[in-house]
Amino acid sequence: MLTLATMPIFTVILSRIILREKQTGRVYLSLVPIVGGVAIATLTELSFNFIGLISALASTVAFSLQTIYSKKVLCDTGLHHLRLLFILGRLALIMFLPVWIIYDLKSLIVESLSVNSISYNVLGLLLLDGILNWLQNIVAFSVMSIVTPLTYAVANASKRIFVIAVTLFILGNPVTGLNIFGMTLAITGVFCYNKAKYDQRQEQKKITLLPVYTELSNGSATLQGNGWSSDKHRLLAV
Known part of the structure; x- marks a missing residue:
């Protein structure tokens, strides 16, 4: 779970390379408390294994790439997000x-033929896990169709906070001050990210609403934007 906290970092880097998406400095800074908060909240469950670490990082990068290219397919083709989920699920079934x-x-x-066969309780839990995973994928692709890959990565990292909180209560893990500090820091980072993205959208709206003054080849000038045109010394409503 610690490596999954780095998903926004991988996503913002890969989005910049693949999709040419640029973010403001405030957006980049808001990722720091999110990643740091999730990492701090999971420190009590930290167990280091080099092969496991490399595998987890590779999985996180692959998940980031899947998010980016899924969003790219949705934008370029206009394919419905649930249709895309169905296609990916079918391909995964054929491959694996x-x-x-x-x-x-x-x-x-072999286990079913042995004396210690799988109980109905385990089978029920497996069935429940499959249903919940199916619902999670539907929700994930529905969210992905609405927001940017980076926002989806931030939401996914924020989900880890909820998972940690649930495991602390259900599994009875001891709650430490470090857990509370990490979760609070991550939640604060999410609020900062939302505010930074909101300000970024407002700035983009202002840029699109501002008129553009264009110099023509005959010496006249045209003012474009907000439905107005200018011919050197006067403005005429279009």
Whole structure:
């Protein structure tokens, strides 16, 4: 979960490279408390393994790339987000079904024939987990179709705070001051990010509303924007 907190960092870098998206300095700064807060909140559950760390970082980068290219497909093709989810799910089934048959199906058959077979309670939990994961993907792609990849990454990082809070109550993990500080810092960072993005949108609106003064080849000038035109010394309503 610690590496998943870095997803906004990877997303903002990859969005700048792939989508040419530029953010304001305040947006970049607002990512610091989000990433730092999630990282601090998960320090009590930290267990280091080099191979695990590399795998988690690779998974985070892949997830960021999936978010960026899914958003790009939605924007370029106009495809419905649930249709895209269906296509990706079908491709994933075709790609990984042989792997599941080779590795997992054999183990399930052997365990089901043994004395210590899987209980109905475990099967029920697996079914519930599958349903919840399906619903989570529907919500994720619905959100992705509305917001930018960076905003989605921030929302995904914020979701970790909720997951940590739930595990603290359900699993009975001890709540430390470090957990509370990290969650508070991350929530504060989310508010700062929302404010920075709002200010960025307002600035973009002002730029599009400002008139553009263009010099023509014959020496006259045209003022464009807000429905007005200018011919050197006068303004005429278009």
